[in-house]
Amino acid sequence: MLSGPIPSWxxxxxxxxxxxxxxxxxxxxxxTLPLCYLKRIQLFDLSRNxxxxxxxxxxxxxxxxxxxxxxxxxxxxxxxxxNNTYYEIYSISSQxxxxxxxxxxxxxxxxFANPELTLHSIxxxxxxxxxxxxxxxxxMLGLVSLNLSRNSFSGEIPSEIGNLRSLESLDLS
Numbered sequence: 705m706l707s708g709p710i711p712s713w714x715x716x717x718x719x720x721x722x723x724x725x726x727x728x729x730x731x732x733x734x735x736t737l738p739l740c741y742l743k744r745i746q747l748f749d750l751s752r753n754x755x756x757x758x759x760x761x762x763x764x765x766x767x768x769x770x771x772x773x774x775x776x777x778x779x780x781x782x783x784x785x786x787n788n789t790y791y792e793i794y795s796i797s798s799q800x801x802x803x804x805x806x807x808x809x810x811x812x813x814x815x816f817a818n819p820e821l822t823l824h825s826i827x828x829x830x831x832x833x834x835x836x837x838x839x840x841x842x843x844m845l846g847l848v849s850l851n852l853s854r855n856s857f858s859g860e861i862p863s864e865i866g867n868l869r870s871l872e873s874l875d876l877s
Contacts, residue, residue: 709733710750715741722768723747727827730754735833740765749827751851758835759828759852769824769844825849829875837861837876842868849873 707730714724715738724742727749734757735750742748746768764770826841829851836859837852847868853875861876868874 705730707731710736710739710755712736712738715739719743721745725749727751727753732756734758735760735828737762739763743767745769746824748825750831751827752830755828755831755833757833759833759838759841761838761840763826763838764840764843766826766844769826769846824870825851825873827851828855830854832856834858839864841865844868845870847871851875853877 706726710726710731710733714721715736719741721742722744724745725747728751731750731753732755735755737760740760740762743765745766748766824844824846825848826844827849830853833852833855835857837857839862841847841850842862842864845868848870849872850868851873854877857876865871865874
């Protein structure tokens, strides 16, 4: 039930985020430029809000989704460090930890284990976004899932979207 504009500090102060899920709230206003500072983001879900305006072209700053700069070992080490820190702080005794997340995939909510290692997705569905789909999205060669459905986009779909060879799920309905 969070509302208002997406705070600029999300992008400005949390530039190391790998996963951002703020779906199903009442956020309104435009997708702000500070969100483009999330260069390491791999799961970006702002679906089911009241966002309006266009998609900023600077989303191609999400270099982790470009496919060119993904350092899988670094990501695994960061997640492992986080998990160990979590266990040390909360004294949870376990030999291993599997991070699980629920994600809308091909129209169905599914559970993924360790999605930060394999799932590179953007979900902006069910908002009031307008304008054209920015060509910069087609530069995200590591993108696996793109859901822009249930918005009010106009214009043509960039033909270069066919170059996204890793794309397994595309919903533009």
